[in-house]
Amino acid sequence: MSLRILSAELLKIRRKFIWFLIFLGPIGVVGLQAVNFGLRYDYLVGKVYRDDLWGGLIENVTILMVPTLFIGLAILASMVAGIEHQTNSWKQTLALPVTRTQVFTGKFLLNLLLLLVSTTLVAAGTIVLGIVLGFGTGIPYGVLLKACYYPFLAIVPFIALQNWLSVTFQNQAFPLTVGIAGMVVSMFSIRFGDWFPWKWPYLINAAKEPLYSVACGLAFGLVVLAAGLAHFVRKDVK
Amino acid sequence: MNEWILETNGLSKQLGGRAVVNQLNLQVKQGDIYGFLGPNGAGKTTTIRMLLGLAKPSVGSIRIFGKDLRKERLSILRKVGSLVEYPSYYGHLNAIDNLETVRRLLDVPRSRISEVLEIVRLTKDAKRAVKGYSLGMKQRLGIATALLGQPDLLILDEPTNGLDPAGIQEIRELIKSMPREHGVTILISSHLLAEIEQMATRVGIITKGQMIFQDSIEALRRQAKPTIRISVSRPEEAWRMLLAKGLPVDWDQTRLTVGEVSDRTVASIVAALVQQDHDVYRVEEERVSLEDIFLEITGGEGSL
Numbered sequence: 001m002s003l004r005i006l007s008a009e010l011l012k013i014r015r016k017f018i019w020f021l022i023f024l025g026p027i028g029v030v031g032l033q034a035v036n037f038g039l040r041y042d043y044l045v046g047k048v049y050r051d052d053l054w055g056g057l058i059e060n061v062t063i064l065m066v067p068t069l070f071i072g073l074a075i076l077a078s079m080v081a082g083i084e085h086q087t088n089s090w091k092q093t094l095a096l097p098v099t100r101t102q103v104f105t106g107k108f109l110l111n112l113l114l115l116l117v118s119t120t121l122v123a124a125g126t127i128v129l130g131i132v133l134g135f136g137t138g139i140p141y142g143v144l145l146k147a148c149y150y151p152f153l154a155i156v157p158f159i160a161l162q163n164w165l166s167v168t169f170q171n172q173a174f175p176l177t178v179g180i181a182g183m184v185v186s187m188f189s190i191r192f193g194d195w196f197p198w199k200w201p202y203l204i205n206a207a208k209e210p211l212y213s214v215a216c217g218l219a220f221g222l223v224v225l226a227a228g229l230a231h232f233v234r235k236d237v238k
Numbered sequence: 239m240n241e242w243i244l245e246t247n248g249l250s251k252q253l254g255g256r257a258v259v260n261q262l263n264l265q266v267k268q269g270d271i272y273g274f275l276g277p278n279g280a281g282k283t284t285t286i287r288m289l290l291g292l293a294k295p296s297v298g299s300i301r302i303f304g305k306d307l308r309k310e311r312l313s314i315l316r317k318v319g320s321l322v323e324y325p326s327y328y329g330h331l332n333a334i335d336n337l338e339t340v341r342r343l344l345d346v347p348r349s350r351i352s353e354v355l356e357i358v359r360l361t362k363d364a365k366r367a368v369k370g371y372s373l374g375m376k377q378r379l380g381i382a383t384a385l386l387g388q389p390d391l392l393i394l395d396e397p398t399n400g401l402d403p404a405g406i407q408e409i410r411e412l413i414k415s416m417p418r419e420h421g422v423t424i425l426i427s428s429h430l431l432a433e434i435e436q437m438a439t440r441v442g443i444i445t446k447g448q449m450i451f452q453d454s455i456e457a458l459r460r461q462a463k464p465t466i467r468i469s470v471s472r473p474e475e476a477w478r479m480l481l482a483k484g485l486p487v488d489w490d491q492t493r494l495t496v497g498e499v500s501d502r503t504v505a506s507i508v509a510a511l512v513q514q515d516h517d518v519y520r521v522e523e524e525r526v527s528l529e530d531i532f533l534e535i536t537g538g539e540g541s542l
């Protein structure tokens with residue numbers, strides 16, 4: 001059933017600006033790093049990252065990718081929910097023989113899936129950029145995959161939160177404001193303690209163990225998803 | 239075995255601190271076209287939302303196909319098609335893709351899509367984005383969506399909302415043919431009696447959240463029996479005289495009326511009046527339309 005819901009959801013976003021956004025984010029992140037490395041080639045490649053060119057590139061990509069994910073997931077959730085809000089299709093969808101849980105998780109999974117596509121594009125784009133910059137083919141795949149997918153996993157609570165807010169409010173101004181504020185807050189999150197969820201996607205913690213951040217994100221993500229579900233299944237539909 | 243295909247028991251909904259739907263006992267028989275009538279704000283849409291599980295009743299229960307909606311929502315909804323208030327659609331998709339998004343959840347064969355498009359006569363425009371459709375076409379797409387899962391029960395909330403007379407006529411014909419051709423039971427809401435009196439077999443009239451009439455359309459029509467009004471030069475005197483002769487006339491200080499309208503009675507009354515030298519100005523038949531009855535039952539705050 002969940003697969004059928006997901007396939008219906010994918011059909012709904014066909015020919016929508018959403019797909020453009022999914023590509024735009026990674027292109028932006030990798031493109032900006034291309035400019036960064038292109039303009040400061042001698043300084044960055046010749047000096048700073050001389051001993052670990054790939055490591056340097058990956059680090060720079062991640063620093064840009066996390067705030068982009070924060071803002072991207074908010075816009076995405078808003079657009080995905082907006083498809084139902086626009087002509088109030090909730091009443092049609094929820095009067096079908098599907099459970100509310102399935103519908104809500106369907107939206108969540110769609111968000112997750114699309115962001116996974118974006119994250120993967122960032123990883124692929126980084127490889128292309130590194131090769132173009134002449135960093136050779138000794139690509140540290142492990143480092144690269146962790147640098148891309150760990151933040152994605154640690155940011156799951158925010159995917160769940162924005163999905164919940166966007167589904168709940170017909171007017172997307174509030175969810176989007178929360179999303180933008182979240183991105184700004186995240187950029188100063190280093191100053192907060194390790195308990196601060198906005199810090200997790202940066203994978204920084206006292207124990208210097210990225211997996212702690214990932215574990216916190218996944219666990220708390222489930223909690224937020226469950227809270228959203230509990231609300232959605234009880235709510236009356238307009 | 240219960241004869242009702244849809245039945246509510248003491249159904250109530252509290253919204254904003256007042257009972258928007260109050261102790262409703264709705265009863266729809268298999269094969270009915272049930273006209274669910276009431277003025278604006280009577281609580282029709284709120285009731286229908288509860289019937290579809292979109293809103294939870296504050297009190298009361300709903301049984302559809304003999305099953306409790308709270309316990310067997312999915313298996314009930316599998317066989318219910320609905321259109322609530324105005325049609326839902328994804329404007330950027332064409333009609334086929336719109337139906338496909340629903341079909342994937344209903345799990346009916348793909349061929350159903352062209353079948354329902356044929357029924358609502360949208361086949362020609364099926365490949366155009368729905369946002370370019372006229373309101374009538376969107377409404378028809380909504381009905382096509384409702385029909386997609388081959389429902390046994392169709393719940394339509396004001397399906398002719400915003401349509402022109404031709405569109406209304408078209409939807410009416412479509413709905414009328416449904417029980418005949420597909421064995422579907424239909425509950426259709428409206429705030430205009432005239433709009434559904436030609437197709438409904440049963441009517442339920444609701445006002446301020448309460449059911450005030452529920453019976454066959456014939457029973458409602460019977461309340462619409464005509465009367466004869468007579469204007470004469472000296473009505474009060476005429477009334478006394480006619481009563482003395484045992485003729486059934488009423489006098490309400492302004493009008494002389496006859497409830498029983500057989501030709502024989504009217505003839506005797508006129509004859510008696512002429513014999514007693516009354517000037518008879520007019521003898522006219524007054525018909526109460528169903529719409530008048532509707533207005534009367536709903537306390538005058540009906541349609542317009």
Ligand SMILES: Nc1ncnc2c1ncn2[C@@H]1O[C@H](COP(=O)(O)OP(=O)(O)OP(=O)(O)O)[C@@H](O)[C@H]1O
Nearest residue numbers: 253254258276277278279280281282283284285429
């Ligand atoms: N969320 C809400 N909070 C408070 N009151 C509400 C709410 N939703 C509806 N109502 C009220 O409930 C009443 C019934 O509304 P409903 O939409 O069911 O009427 P209706 O019979 O469908 O009317 P119409 O013919 O205009 O469609 C109205 O008076 C409306 O103001």
Ligand SMILES: [Mg+2]
Nearest residue numbers: 282283323395
């Ligand atoms: Mg209504």
